[in-house]
Amino acid sequence: MTDTATAALPIDLGNGPFAVTTRELARRFGSTRALDGLDLQVPEGAVYVLVGPNGAGKSTLIRTLMGLVRYQDGAVSVLGRDPADRGAEVRAGIGYVPEDYRVGYSWMTVGRLLEHQAVYHPSWDAEYARELRARYGIDPGRKCHALSKGQSRRVQLVTALAHRPPLLLLDEPTDGLDHVVRDETLSILSEYLADSPTTVVISTHRVYEVEPLVDHVGVLSEGRLLGQLPRDDLYGGLLRYWADVPEGWTGPGELPGRVVRRSGAARAIEWTVWGDRDAVTRGLSQAGAAVREVAPLSVDEAALALLSGREAT
Amino acid sequence: MTDSTAGRLPAMKTVWIEQLRVVGLAIRRAGARPALARVLGAVARIAGSRRPGRQAMGDGEGGQLVFDPGEPPWGFFAVLAALLLPFVAWKGERRFGDTPLWSMPVDHRRHTLLKVAAGWVWLLAILSAALVWVTLTVLASGGTLGVDEVRLLVLDPAGAAAGTPGAMESVNWTTPWWEWALPFTSATAAYLVASTLMLATRRPLFWAAGLWVAGGVVLGIADFRDIDWIQRASDFVAWYIGGDSFAWGMSGGQEVWTLLPTFKMWMASSAFWIGLGLAGVLGASSRARNH
Amino acid sequence: MKIRLSHADGRPLYVQIMDAVRSGLVRGSLRPEDPLPSVRDLSSSLRVNPRTVSQAYAALERDGVVQVRHGKGTFVAPGVRPDEKERPRLAREVARRALADASRHGLGLADLMTALREVEGGSLHGDGSKEDGR
Numbered sequence: 001m002t003d004t005a006t007a008a009l010p011i012d013l014g015n016g017p018f019a020v021t022t023r024e025l026a027r028r029f030g031s032t033r034a035l036d037g038l039d040l041q042v043p044e045g046a047v048y049v050l051v052g053p054n055g056a057g058k059s060t061l062i063r064t065l066m067g068l069v070r071y072q073d074g075a076v077s078v079l080g081r082d083p084a085d086r087g088a089e090v091r092a093g094i095g096y097v098p099e100d101y102r103v104g105y106s107w108m109t110v111g112r113l114l115e116h117q118a119v120y121h122p123s124w125d126a127e128y129a130r131e132l133r134a135r136y137g138i139d140p141g142r143k144c145h146a147l148s149k150g151q152s153r154r155v156q157l158v159t160a161l162a163h164r165p166p167l168l169l170l171d172e173p174t175d176g177l178d179h180v181v182r183d184e185t186l187s188i189l190s191e192y193l194a195d196s197p198t199t200v201v202i203s204t205h206r207v208y209e210v211e212p213l214v215d216h217v218g219v220l221s222e223g224r225l226l227g228q229l230p231r232d233d234l235y236g237g238l239l240r241y242w243a244d245v246p247e248g249w250t251g252p253g254e255l256p257g258r259v260v261r262r263s264g265a266a267r268a269i270e271w272t273v274w275g276d277r278d279a280v281t282r283g284l285s286q287a288g289a290a291v292r293e294v295a296p297l298s299v300d301e302a303a304l305a306l307l308s309g310r311e312a313t
Numbered sequence: 314m315t316d317s318t319a320g321r322l323p324a325m326k327t328v329w330i331e332q333l334r335v336v337g338l339a340i341r342r343a344g345a346r347p348a349l350a351r352v353l354g355a356v357a358r359i360a361g362s363r364r365p366g367r368q369a370m371g372d373g374e375g376g377q378l379v380f381d382p383g384e385p386p387w388g389f390f391a392v393l394a395a396l397l398l399p400f401v402a403w404k405g406e407r408r409f410g411d412t413p414l415w416s417m418p419v420d421h422r423r424h425t426l427l428k429v430a431a432g433w434v435w436l437l438a439i440l441s442a443a444l445v446w447v448t449l450t451v452l453a454s455g456g457t458l459g460v461d462e463v464r465l466l467v468l469d470p471a472g473a474a475a476g477t478p479g480a481m482e483s484v485n486w487t488t489p490w491w492e493w494a495l496p497f498t499s500a501t502a503a504y505l506v507a508s509t510l511m512l513a514t515r516r517p518l519f520w521a522a523g524l525w526v527a528g529g530v531v532l533g534i535a536d537f538r539d540i541d542w543i544q545r546a547s548d549f550v551a552w553y554i555g556g557d558s559f560a561w562g563m564s565g566g567q568e569v570w571t572l573l574p575t576f577k578m579w580m581a582s583s584a585f586w587i588g589l590g591l592a593g594v595l596g597a598s599s600r601a602r603n604h
Numbered sequence: 605m606k607i608r609l610s611h612a613d614g615r616p617l618y619v620q621i622m623d624a625v626r627s628g629l630v631r632g633s634l635r636p637e638d639p640l641p642s643v644r645d646l647s648s649s650l651r652v653n654p655r656t657v658s659q660a661y662a663a664l665e666r667d668g669v670v671q672v673r674h675g676k677g678t679f680v681a682p683g684v685r686p687d688e689k690e691r692p693r694l695a696r697e698v699a700r701r702a703l704a705d706a707s708r709h710g711l712g713l714a715d716l717m718t719a720l721r722e723v724e725g726g727s728l729h730g731d732g733s734k735e736d737g738r
Contacts, residue, residue, distance in 0.1 A: 047653055063411070066416065067421075068415055068416070087420060087421065088322055088418045088419050089322065089418070091416060091419075092322050096416055098411035098416070099411070100410060102407075104412065104413040105404070105406070105413065106404075106405045107343075107404060108338070108405070119323065120328065120417045120418060120419070122322075123321055144405075183651060187648045188648075190644075190647040190648045190651055190652060190654060191644055193653060193655075194643055194654035195644065212617060212650070215656075232616070235616060242708070292708060292710070293704070293707060
């Protein structure tokens with residue numbers, strides 16, 4: 001089953017060009033369907049955030065794109081190649097921050113680990129690596145096993161960025177970072193995006209932390225996309241409508257939009273609807289509701305609405 | 314993509330050298346140097362010590378040091394080092410998770426084989442160093458390398474126990490050249506088999522112990538129930554491709570031999586066990602890195 | 605130029621950046637020919653996608669507020685007359701937000717106007733804070 005059948009929001013981003021695509025991607029672990037007919041489309045140059053609850057398949061998807069997990073069905077293209085049989089070339093173009101924050105070889109020093117990474121990446125920018133290390137306050141003499149979660153994340157970010165890859169796959173990149181370091185990370189990512197044409201896929205369940213960087217959103221649930229669209233489309237098309245309604249109001253027979261979530265009290269409703277703002281407002285008004293306010297949702301709220309709306313049905 | 318340097322693959326030679334360096338570093342970090350020194354000391358003491366048994370058999374060398382490359386504990390040390398090395402070489406690699414090795418822009422299978430090969434090179438280097446060191450120690454003290462002795466070969470165990478004449482035979486034994494290569498081939502085989510367990514299983518020690526126990530149980534049952542084909546199979550392994558000439562830690566008594574190793578047996582057993590190990594490593598390395 | 609972005613704000617980020625440039629002009633902290641921060645620097649300090657900043661600058665350029673000089677950066681357009689165009693435009697933007705906020709609370713334009721005059725009068729007499737505190 002493909003996403004189109006179940007998605008509440010559009011999932012087709014058109015004709016690209018795409019840095020990453022998957023078609024009907026499937027992967028099971030035993031009887032669990034981690035990826036269940038997933039159609040991912042990440043346009044070149046996009047900052048694409050994958051949102052979803054734990055266990056939605058975000059990490060499996062990213063690891064599949066890295067060639068670390070073998071997929072069972074469908075097709076995958078990363079930077080124009082299939083990671084299943086050209087994994088080395090795919091990985092050469094990717095800066096990867098894994099979900100697991102433990103850094104490589106526990107017994108290595110951070111400095112040696114960075115040297116190790118540099119050997120494997122001919123495009124390693126030593127100057128940039130030094131700059132990042134300084135900004136993150138990383139001590140190269142430290143043993144990897146002695147790093148805290150946040151320090152490990154910083155080292156992983158340095159190794160992901162320093163070879164200046166055209167594609168970044170960041171799995172929970174802000175996990176374990178304190179406010180200051182998270183802020184610094186966003187600033188570093190902004191500069192990275194400004195400096196070179198880059199596609200970024202960020203998986204997180206804390207979208208608000210990276211929201212200002214994001215321009216594409218994919219909401220993932222149970223191995224399937226509930227929606228995949230440019231952030232601006234989401235901003236303009238998925239809106240929350242507050243309206244005063246008469247007692248016992250049952251709603252319009254038909255609304256020119258898709259109701260993603262219904263909530264609110266008896267005489268004051270709060271609906272989240274995907275559709276044209278004016279048409280939906282008119283539809284609600286004609287059904288006897290006095291629309292008081294219409295407001296866009298943050299990516300976080302939008303994802304929550306989609307995910308909880310799904311649970312309700 | 315537009316950037317011409319991004320996405321370039323590292324040269325295989327660079328990767329190979331880096332793996333040699335990383336495995337070497339892992340060995341050093343594992344505290345292998347002091348351990349090696351201790352083992353070498355022990356090997357030199359025991360390998361080179363006077364063996365009263367030999368004197369009784371009339372090799373007449375008195376208090377001189379004699380180093381026999383074909384006998385424990387020297388061979389025991391080689392195999393032990395070979396069995397331990399994969400654990401050191403793969404230290405810190407989450408073989409079933411996200412680890413630098415799998416995340417690097419190198420084909421997984423090729424990368425695995427390079428790392429195994431790097432460990433093997435270090436194994437040979439360590440054994441060579443140990444051999445040179447022991448040799449020099451023995452020579453410096455005026456001892457002899459290799460043995461020239463008379464061995465008692467048992468032809469009929471029952472008769473020998475009863476003291477029947479002709480049940481045992483005296484054989485003049487001079488250390489053949491290939492016994493010097495024996496530690497290297499047996500260590501190579503042990504290293505490959507241990508590496509296979511390391512690559513194919515999450516808990517190699519558990520599996521090694523499990524296989525050992527399972528083998529013992531099967532042999533025990535075969536013995537108890539007199540299951541002929543299993544006994545014959547184990548005899549085959551012990552005699553013709555294995556045990557006795559391949560790992561002489563398990564070989565019979567030092568004075569009384571039930572079988573003397575031959576060049577053919579060494580070749581056959583080396584080919585068998587190294588082949589088995591290689592097949593294991595190749596098979597395990599092509600297993601995709603997925604859970 | 606000081607820009608504070610709010611993600612709770614209903615305006616898209618690029619609009620917030622545009623409004624910040626406009627209010628800089630109205631307040632006089634930005635003058636014609638002044639350089640604006642580079643896309644890289646501004647996106648880095650705001651922690652936003654550089655495209656958002658580019659989008660804001662491009663929209664401002666279309667409105668004639670800024671000029672992109674290739675190889676040099678972005679500058680406030682020489683002919684900008686903040687008081688003629690930017691001030692009323694910014695005022696309208698603030699008014700629109702105030703109206704929307706009022707409507708959310710069930711208030712109309714008349715309520716808002718009355719309250720605005722009262723508050724303005726009150727703050728002139730220095731008891732605006734008391735009003736708030738009640």
